[in-house]
Amino acid sequence: MKSTVYLVIGIFFGIVMLKSEAASWFRIYEMFQFKAFHMYGIIGSALVLGIIFIQLIKRYQVKTFNGEQIIISDKSKSIYRYLIGGIIFGLGWALAGACPGPMFTLLGAGFFPIILVIIGALLGTWCYGLLKNKLPH
Amino acid sequence: MDLINQPLPWYIAGPLISLTMLLLLLVGKNFGMSSNLRTMCTALGANKTCDFFCFDWKGQRWNLLVMLGAVIGGFIAVQYLSGGKAPEINTEVIDTLKSLGFESAGSSYLPLELFGPAVFSSTKGIFILLIGGFLVGFGARYAGGCTSGHAISGLSNLQLPSLIAVIGFFIGGLVMVHLIFPLIF
Numbered sequence: 041m042k043s044t045v046y047l048v049i050g051i052f053f054g055i056v057m058l059k060s061e062a063a064s065w066f067r068i069y070e071m072f073q074f075k076a077f078h079m080y081g082i083i084g085s086a087l088v089l090g091i092i093f094i095q096l097i098k099r100y101q102v103k104t105f106n107g108e109q110i111i112i113s114d115k116s117k118s119i120y121r122y123l124i125g126g127i128i129f130g131l132g133w134a135l136a137g138a139c140p141g142p143m144f145t146l147l148g149a150g151f152f153p154i155i156l157v158i159i160g161a162l163l164g165t166w167c168y169g170l171l172k173n174k175l176p177h
Numbered sequence: 178m179d180l181i182n183q184p185l186p187w188y189i190a191g192p193l194i195s196l197t198m199l200l201l202l203l204v205g206k207n208f209g210m211s212s213n214l215r216t217m218c219t220a221l222g223a224n225k226t227c228d229f230f231c232f233d234w235k236g237q238r239w240n241l242l243v244m245l246g247a248v249i250g251g252f253i254a255v256q257y258l259s260g261g262k263a264p265e266i267n268t269e270v271i272d273t274l275k276s277l278g279f280e281s282a283g284s285s286y287l288p289l290e291l292f293g294p295a296v297f298s299s300t301k302g303i304f305i306l307l308i309g310g311f312l313v314g315f316g317a318r319y320a321g322g323c324t325s326g327h328a329i330s331g332l333s334n335l336q337l338p339s340l341i342a343v344i345g346f347f348i349g350g351l352v353m354v355h356l357i358f359p360l361i362f
Contacts (some may be wrong), residue, residue: 051246052197064264083328106205125316126342128320134350136289139317149261151286160313161315163311166218170229
């Protein structure tokens, strides 16, 4: 039963990614050219509502459907890892035109060369794991 | 219901993304897609190579299901909801892309020069996709999250580290599109 819930949330998310064109390489390129409001509108409106949701959850101590406390942990403080890691991610996001959610959605949509991006992303994740202790965090 | 065949406008898509995050919180989980890449590495045997991958990956099964759902969602969107058509991007952007050699700009969902079947016989195309993916995977884990984990979940929770990461995403994206694209395309 719980498995179905996760699957359904994923299906919902995949449809939104594809139908909103957030999974389109062209939309990402256009965003980094500042030539359309579309992507900024998506991220901005997601954020405004997201902030409201989280504030409400905290203020009213909203519980999960199972009655457990919702835990939203703070990110650990640092600058290096977020800035350097973020820049590396951004370079890839603009080049491949897909971030880790949409790359799987595009596979289901039938754009099979995206498998190369997924393989690259797995290799990148693996290399990070190997180099983790040598990198500034 | 002609609306179903139209692309989702930003003011619908954005709130639906927040709803995805909210639903995951209400079932006791967090919204973060790049964690799946680490989980998949472990499942493929990376735990034999370094400690970073030594964790109980089966505890992340729920997130793999979300990911599998995202794959199915892509299929449904294209097969039944008229998804996958060319986005109506800015005409100036179309001209710029055509001058870079992207002839499919304005007539395809993804550039056929990179995502058409012919890419498998192009060494340059294969490298671009592999390197693009590599940077996404490496950068997401280094930064501790991607667009969903930082730009949506983290910023929604007003986390300064996420703001730094998102600024990084944009520095990287701008450098790629404005400085590196003219060199490689």
